């Protein structure tokens with residue numbers, strides 16, 4: 039993106055932020071604050087997929103930054119949203135969760151995935167996604183005491199300064215190859231806390247990231263229920279989040295069921311993520327105690343990091359294939375409900 043456009047974008051984001059703060063404070067407006075269109079108009083085709091100019095040759099010492107920066111966070115495009123956290127890797131490193139093994143996926147061992155997996159080269163610095171107190175470092179997080187051979191491997195847990203509606207929030211970073219912080223230490227958002235590795239039960243270098251909450255004040259994090267990090271990490275600027283309730287004919291969540299998403303407004307060929315060369319194959323949540331849907335959205339499907347634009351969503355249920363075109367808006371949640379009677383319907387939860 040060239041500089042004037044970046045400046046324009048910054049101005050737009052600032053204006054929006056100021057308008058939002060003004061609205062929240064509930065002041066009688068004098069003078070009238072400038073109103074921004076909301077929802078904002080859709081972005082141009084492909085405008086937000088950063089791509090190198092023709093003939094560009096990357097400098098091996100300075101990897102290109104292709105992903106837009108995250109929205110300034112906490113990012114709260116509606117009073118129901120709580121994108122309190124920022125990016126886990128430094129700029130220039132892809133930090134997109136593995137789509138095939140998302141939050142609440144079922145694994146081979148009969149367990150349910152309580153977090154997201156974010157692959158990166160071994161040794162990549164891992165950043166605290168929000169400020170807070172380090173409450174765990176080392177091996178043994180699951181057991182709650184130092185123990186070799188723990189499935190989390192070398193892990194860090196942070197109790198965050200920011201909570202949500204009375205909840206105390208924790209983040210957990212697992213499988214690291216090194217830890218650079220000490221228990222009891224306070225860290226700012228963006229502090230390097232360790233390095234990407236594959237210690238514990240890991241298949242290739244990645245961070246297994248969890249967000250957990252307590253509604254009874256501080257608790258040891260390993261015993262707490264799980265939230266989907268994709269609803270808590272601010273999306274890249276100009277990108278958005280798709281959230282849904284996928285229900286059967288008795289209005290109950292459809293358990294761990296495949297769905298596909300296909301972008302219609304930008305070419306898949308230029309999408310830089312290695313995980314997504316064609317359609318995105320994903321799934322609804324598997325049910326398990328501890329897997330907690332959002333208090334407002336009550337979702338069993340959520341996916342962040344989608345460039346704004348139209349997507350074809352497809353699902354087969356009881357031998358019938360349903361499809362619809364949904365629009366993902368930049369910087370906010372697009373919510374849909376699926377039922378066999380009505381198919382996919384975009385609406386308020």
Ligand SMILES: [Zn+2]
Pocket residue numbers: 151153154155245246247
């Ligand atoms: Zn994982």
